[in-house]
Amino acid sequence: MFKKGIDKDDYISFITENKEMLYRVAYGYLRDETKSLDAVDEAVYQGYAHRHDLREPKYLKTWVTRILINECLKIIRNAKRELNMEVLPEESLSPDENSMYLRHALNNLPEELRRIIVLRYFGGYTIAETANIMDIPEGTVSTRTRKALEILKVEVSE
Structure with missing residues (x-):
């Protein structure tokens, strides 16, 4: 019987090693620094909270990225409800x-x-x-x- 999920230390280690990549993915979707950081924070939290649901630990990177993409899409959906203004980020x-x-x-x-x-x-x-x-x-x-x-x-x- 294989171990389901991933332990706390392995998850934290993975996030520490991959936080820049996660931010780049979020920024690519959202094109906003603050929203991207919020999406990464929420994805990291959701991944941590549900880390025992991961079926195969070898798919951790894909699993967390999917959580992040879903969080980005949720932010995009919510933003469409707000007044839509095209603003370029001040810090390029x-x-x-x-x-x-x-x-x-x-x-x-x-x-x-x-x-x-x-x-x-x-x-x-x-x-x-x-x-x-x-x-x-x-x-x-x-x-x-x-x-x-x-x-x-x-x-x-x-």
């Missing part, structure tokens, strides 16, 4: 003008393509891990990645 990740064009191009990607790029390049996930997180075939991840990169290449070069 990089003052470089090229990064501004890249962020703008990322924001203009269709949602399904942007999610793939966020997970693959901001989260550092492999094609297989991204497919598992999004619950789609690996071939779809690969195709969407190529399509998104082609769109970004055209957008940024203009």
Whole structure:
């Protein structure tokens, strides 16, 4: 019989090692520093509270990322109920003008393509891990990645 869940120390160690990746994923979805930090905090808490529900400890990274993505989507849904105002963050990740064009191009990607790029390049996930997180075939991840990169290449070069 295998051990179900993950113990407290292993969970805390995992979060400590992966907090930057989790923030990058949240920021890729939400594009807001404060909301991203809130999403990571809530996902970490939910993961901790339900860590005994994890069936396979080897899937901890995927499991926590799914919790984070669901939290980001909940924040996005709640934000749609509020007055919708497009505001660029005051503190840019990089003052470089090229990064501004890249962020703008990322924001203009269709949602399904942007999610793939966020997970693959901001989260550092492999094609297989991204497919598992999004619950789609690996071939779809690969195709969407190529399509998104082609769109970004055209957008940024203009």
